[in-house]
Amino acid sequence: MNVGHETKSEPQAAAKRSTRLSLPGTIIWVTCIHIALGLAALSAYVLSGNVTWIRVYFDYQGALFFLVFGGLEFVLAALARQQFYADEPLHKAWTFIMLASAIRWVGLVVGNWLSAPTYINPLFYFVQPWDPQAAVSLREFGLMVGRFNMVLLAVGLGIVLRTYMRLGILARLKLIDYSMLALVVGFVLRQGLQIYHLVSHQTGPLTFKAMHLWLTDPALACLLVEAVLLRRAVISMGWGLISKVWGAYTLAIFLTSVAHIGVWAHSYRYITWHVAAVTWYMWFLVTAAYALGPAHQVQASIRARDQLRT
Amino acid sequence: MKMFFTRVRNGLRRRFGAHLSTADWIAWRDQQLSDSRSRQLEVHLKACTLCWLESQRLEDALALFSEADAIRKQWTPPVNEGVENLQERIQIWRRSQAGALSKALRPVDTKLRLQRVTSELEVYLGTRMTVRLIEAACQSSEEVRNILTTARPLLTGLMGEQAAFNVTSLLFKIFTPERTLA
Numbered sequence: 001m002n003v004g005h006e007t008k009s010e011p012q013a014a015a016k017r018s019t020r021l022s023l024p025g026t027i028i029w030v031t032c033i034h035i036a037l038g039l040a041a042l043s044a045y046v047l048s049g050n051v052t053w054i055r056v057y058f059d060y061q062g063a064l065f066f067l068v069f070g071g072l073e074f075v076l077a078a079l080a081r082q083q084f085y086a087d088e089p090l091h092k093a094w095t096f097i098m099l100a101s102a103i104r105w106v107g108l109v110v111g112n113w114l115s116a117p118t119y120i121n122p123l124f125y126f127v128q129p130w131d132p133q134a135a136v137s138l139r140e141f142g143l144m145v146g147r148f149n150m151v152l153l154a155v156g157l158g159i160v161l162r163t164y165m166r167l168g169i170l171a172r173l174k175l176i177d178y179s180m181l182a183l184v185v186g187f188v189l190r191q192g193l194q195i196y197h198l199v200s201h202q203t204g205p206l207t208f209k210a211m212h213l214w215l216t217d218p219a220l221a222c223l224l225v226e227a228v229l230l231r232r233a234v235i236s237m238g239w240g241l242i243s244k245v246w247g248a249y250t251l252a253i254f255l256t257s258v259a260h261i262g263v264w265a266h267s268y269r270y271i272t273w274h275v276a277a278v279t280w281y282m283w284f285l286v287t288a289a290y291a292l293g294p295a296h297q298v299q300a301s302i303r304a305r306d307q308l309r310t
Numbered sequence: 311m312k313m314f315f316t317r318v319r320n321g322l323r324r325r326f327g328a329h330l331s332t333a334d335w336i337a338w339r340d341q342q343l344s345d346s347r348s349r350q351l352e353v354h355l356k357a358c359t360l361c362w363l364e365s366q367r368l369e370d371a372l373a374l375f376s377e378a379d380a381i382r383k384q385w386t387p388p389v390n391e392g393v394e395n396l397q398e399r400i401q402i403w404r405r406s407q408a409g410a411l412s413k414a415l416r417p418v419d420t421k422l423r424l425q426r427v428t429s430e431l432e433v434y435l436g437t438r439m440t441v442r443l444i445e446a447a448c449q450s451s452e453e454v455r456n457i458l459t460t461a462r463p464l465l466t467g468l469m470g471e472q473a474a475f476n477v478t479s480l481l482f483k484i485f486t487p488e489r490t491l492a
Binding site for chain 2: 084089091163236237240301304308
């Protein structure tokens with residue numbers, strides 16, 4: 001029997017493998033370094049009063065982060081989709097998630113990279129003189145396009161939840177989940193009332209920009225409901241690679257909500273810019289969390305293949 | 311519209327589709343694949359000369375192996391009664407020795423394997439899900455078979471057929487490692 005040989009050699013092999021940085025590990029490390037640099041830039045700005053510190057950080061490093069991580073998310077989602085055959089339910093889910101990531105990427109690239117007057121923006125070289133008004137419009141367009149990813153993501157995660165239900169791993173909700181769902185329902189009702197108030201007092205024609213913003217909140221609410229359900233399922237499973245896929249999406253949705261609340265609170269002057277500054281960094285975390293989801297799915301597949309080979 | 315997309319998808323698969331792995335071929339031959347996947351592989355086999363040649367090679371190897379196995383089973387050494395009795399006694403003696411040894415070793419061995427399977431499944435499914443799965447499977451006398459049959463559809467649903475095949479193959483390898491008995 002070679003059992004003895006197996007038990008002796010395998011921990012060594014495992015130790016050898018563990019020294020390699022995994023795909024999700026790389027994403028987490030790069031994000032941590034990026035955020036640390038950002039906080040250093042913010043500190044430098046607060047101490048010196050020189051705005052160049054954070055301008056350079058957000059316009060260059062921040063824009064590149066969105067460009068790379070947005071693209072990475074799309075590529076990883078496409079790879080995760082390839083793991084499933086067309087007749088498998090998660091193939092359809094990953095198709096929607098992949099399309100959502102593509103739209104989010106376009107939004108990030110247009111809204112943060114192509115609209116900024118920086119030397120890493122190709123449009124900055126072609127459009128001379130630079131028109132700040134057009135740049136603002138381009139940024140708004142990018143952000144508007146990017147928001148549509150929520151609808152596609154909601155459909156994708158809906159399919160995931162249905163699959164979980166079929167497999168019998170959708171856990172029973174607890175009091176805290178019901179409390180979260182009640183908050184989401186309250187938020188939707190409040191937004192509905194606000195929209196009703198705006199429409200009833202509207203004097204001019206309704207603009208597409210205003211209407212698309214109305215779509216964003218219900219889509220985000222829908223995503224939050226799905227995130228609550230997924231969170232419970234993930235907790236009931238324990239933290240395996242598969243749980244981490246949907247755990248990352250849940251985190252991304254919760255962070256998106258927090259960032260939205262930050263933007264909203266700052267625009268109504270409920271919070272100072274110092275507090276609102278935290279939400280600027282939140283978008284990097286959101287982008288990283290979105291990339292982490294498919295990264296874990298791909299990592300699971302890579303691990304399954306490698307373990308069998310060794 | 312759906313028809314159109316199916317055609318485009320199939321066309322792209324034929325044009326750019328991945329070649330068959332040996333695992334694919336075995337699964338297809340054992341009728342372990344879904345209908346649509348089987349059809350895809352058949353279409354790919356017809357279109358791809360490389361894969362067709364490889365499948366022919368595998369067919370030949372399998373036929374050769376089956377033939378050799380059949381011959382081995384049919385062949386019995388011509389032994390006289392005395393030698394036969396002696397062999398029988400030796401076998402009884404070996405069994406009694408092995409029995410005593412396996413009684414001492416088997417629970418630990420099985421426990422170790424079960425631990426390895428658990429830790430392997432935990433990586434993908436998480437601790438609680440794995441514990442639930444293993445506990446459910448261990449209630450039956452055929453725990454190994456039960457773990458594999460319970461884990462396979464769950465892994466397929468969550469990771470896709472290919473990755474699930476890899477994981478269950480590994481679990482099977484852990485349960486039944488190649489042994490060289492002297």
